[in-house]
Amino acid sequence: MPDIRFEEELRGLQLEGLKWTVKHAYQGSHYYRMKFDEAGVKPQDISSPDDLSKLPFTVADDLREGYPFPLRSVPFERIVRIHASSGTTGKRKVFCYTQKDIDDWADMFARCYEMAGLTQEDRVQIAVGYGVWTAGVGFQLGCEKFGALVIPAGPGNLDMQCQFLEDFQSTVLCCTASMGLLMAEEIERRGLRDRINLSKIIYGSERSSDAMRKRIIELSGVEGMFDIPGLTELYGPGTGLECPKHEGIHYWADYYILEILDPETLEPVPEGETGEMVVTTLRKEAAPLIRYRTRDLTRIIPHRCSCGNILPMHDRLLGRSDDMFIFRAVNIYPGQIDHILSGFPEVGSEFQVILDRGADGRDYMTIKVERREEGDPSGDVPLGGRIEEAIKKQVLVSGKVEIVNYSGLPRSERKSKRVFDNR
Ligand code: ZN
Numbered sequence: 521m522p523d524i525r526f527e528e529e530l531r532g533l534q535l536e537g538l539k540w541t542v543k544h545a546y547q548g549s550h551y552y553r554m555k556f557d558e559a560g561v562k563p564q565d566i567s568s569p570d571d572l573s574k575l576p577f578t579v580a581d582d583l584r585e586g587y588p589f590p591l592r593s594v595p596f597e598r599i600v601r602i603h604a605s606s607g608t609t610g611k612r613k614v615f616c617y618t619q620k621d622i623d624d625w626a627d628m629f630a631r632c633y634e635m636a637g638l639t640q641e642d643r644v645q646i647a648v649g650y651g652v653w654t655a656g657v658g659f660q661l662g663c664e665k666f667g668a669l670v671i672p673a674g675p676g677n678l679d680m681q682c683q684f685l686e687d688f689q690s691t692v693l694c695c696t697a698s699m700g701l702l703m704a705e706e707i708e709r710r711g712l713r714d715r716i717n718l719s720k721i722i723y724g725s726e727r728s729s730d731a732m733r734k735r736i737i738e739l740s741g742v743e744g745m746f747d748i749p750g751l752t753e754l755y756g757p758g759t760g761l762e763c764p765k766h767e768g769i770h771y772w773a774d775y776y777i778l779e780i781l782d783p784e785t786l787e788p789v790p791e792g793e794t795g796e797m798v799v800t801t802l803r804k805e806a807a808p809l810i811r812y813r814t815r816d817l818t819r820i821i822p823h824r825c826s827c828g829n830i831l832p833m834h835d836r837l838l839g840r841s842d843d844m845f846i847f848r849a850v851n852i853y854p855g856q857i858d859h860i861l862s863g864f865p866e867v868g869s870e871f872q873v874i875l876d877r878g879a880d881g882r883d884y885m886t887i888k889v890e891r892r893e894e895g896d897p898s899g900d901v902p903l904g905g906r907i908e909e910a911i912k913k914q915v916l917v918s919g920k921v922e923i924v925n926y927s928g929l930p931r932s933e934r935k936s937k938r939v940f941d942n943r
Contacts, residue, residue: 526830533774535569537802542566542575545808548593551586552810572777572800577786578812580613583753587611591807594618599806603654605752613752616806621755622661624803628772629662629758635829636720636746637764638692642668645690647699649675654756659694659722662758668692675699678706689717693742697723697732704739713741724748724757729869730862747836753812754799760834768821768833776801778834779811780820783841784851794819794853796841797834815841817853845939847875847885850917854938860910861889866903868892870929873919877943885919887911893926 543563545552556562559576566574583590590613592599600619604612617625638644644663650656656674663670671688673681675695681703684690693703700723707713721742733745749769750757760771771778780795781788789795797814817840821833838855845852854873861867868890876884889907891897904921912918 530773531569534777534802537774538569538572538777538800539563539566541800541802541804541808541810544805545591545593545810549591549808551582551591552593552808555582572779572811575800575811577798578810580813580815583613584611588614589616589807590614591809592616593808594806602652603657603752603756604652615752617755618805620803621805624775625658625755625758626661626665628755628775629658630666631772632722632746632748632758632761633663633666633668635761635764635770636692636722636744638666638668638720640667642692643671643688643690644668644692644694645671645673645681645684645688647673647675647681647693647695647703654750654752655724658750658756658758678702682706682710682712685716685718686712691717692720692722693718694722697736699723700736700740700745701732704736707741708739718742720744720746722746722748722761724750729858731865731867731869734865749837751799751814751816753807753809753814754801755804762836763825763827763829763833765825765827767825767827768835770825770829770831770833773832775803776809778820778832780818780834783815783817783844789819792819792822794838794856817841817844817855843939845873845875845941848883848917850915852915852917856915857887857911857938860914861907863910864903864907866892866895866899867907867923868926871938872929873939875939875941875943883943885917886922887919888922888924888929890926890929891923895926897923897925 546556546563555576561574565571598618599616601617601622602614604614646656646659648655648659660670660672671684671690673684700721718740719742721736723745724747737745747762747769748757749760754776760769762769777800779788779798781798783796794817797816797818799809799812799814801809817838818834821835825833839853843854857871857873861871871887871889874886878884900923904923907921908919
């Protein structure tokens with residue numbers, strides 16, 4: 521059974537990496553040494569994978585305290601680069617990289633292109649931001665390492681993007697999901713389908729619904745779309761990739777340990793249930809992460825993937841733990857509602873959840889969702905009923921579904937507010 525051997529090997533590799541990371545951080549970082557001393561843990565206390573739970577958590581506030589070089593665990597002469605998140609509130613999160621960190625990141629990213637089925641013949645148009653953030657340079661580094669041709673287009677500029685697709689015959693487009701939709705609409709509007717050679721889209725950095733993916737595939741004619749997770753704290757994009765069979769996101773468990781914890785109790789959730797992603801790096805030198813709370817929610821997909829790859833899988837991101845709300849004693853994430861609505865082609869991707877307290881003292885939930893642009897309002901009542909049933913079955917609570925006209929809900933370029941709690 522080669523799989524069992526692989527799992528044992530992986531566990532061995534993880535333990536070795538964990539021990540190295542804890543020792544390295546304790547010796548190299550004032551911050552980690554202080555945290556470990558406070559928690560009463562020493563590097564020599566880590567001797568089995570279960571000892572991970574003895575280690576203290578690292579949270580976003582810790583990064584702000586250490587600004588501008590938080591978690592730095594090597595001397596400056598070994599640091600070759602920094603990257604920062606495009607954070608909108610407070611200070612940016614800044615991370616240092618050694619040359620080995622950069623090389624490891626490129627290796628991980630090259631693995632993504634390989635998993636997406638690219639060859640060295642592919643031409644990869646990288647339409648994400650270049651600059652201090654990790655996107656552009658990460659996509660490029662991995663692609664060059666893999667050996668395909670890079671077209672470093674940068675974001676926006678649809679005219680130029682379309683021209684590049686046509687002139688350079690790009691086969692792969694890397695972008696955000698929103699940019700993917702804009703490009704797909706442009707391809708359709710300009711009638712470019714027969715003149716371009718685009719077959720794959722690798723997209724990341726925001727959540728996307730199944731409805732949006734379907735629309736992009738329909739309009740652009742690509743054969744595959746691949747969700748790529750990316751977190752500045754954890755190198756950047758490229759730490760995993762959606763499986764070619766689309767059963768989940770394979771993640772590189774030989775570079776980091778992923779725990780899925782209940783955001784309230786910080787205990788592991790039962791396998792397969794939704795919780796917060798907490799990551800511990802195994803090889804990162806300049807700014808290692810030890811039990812870093814990402815606030816992103818997902819679940820482990822417990823079964824072995826049919827694509828044949830034996831690396832573990834997590835689901836797409838279901839939202840942020842900060843967005844969780846409690847309704848009739850059940851923890852609910854907007855992403856769960858989003859996911860259910862995606863199963864109904866008759867409705868669009870915009871929705872709102874409204875929570876009220878009734879005169880009887882009980883809580884009530886109303887979900888407003890938009891009818892598809894070409895949808896027929898006469899079907900609203902039975903459709904609403906079917907969605908209500910699906911919610912009851914999957915989230916185990918009852919809510920009232922109200923179908924509203926297309927464009928009836930407000931849109932924002934960034935993140936839309938989904939939950940309105942009037943209780
Ligand atoms: Zn797979």
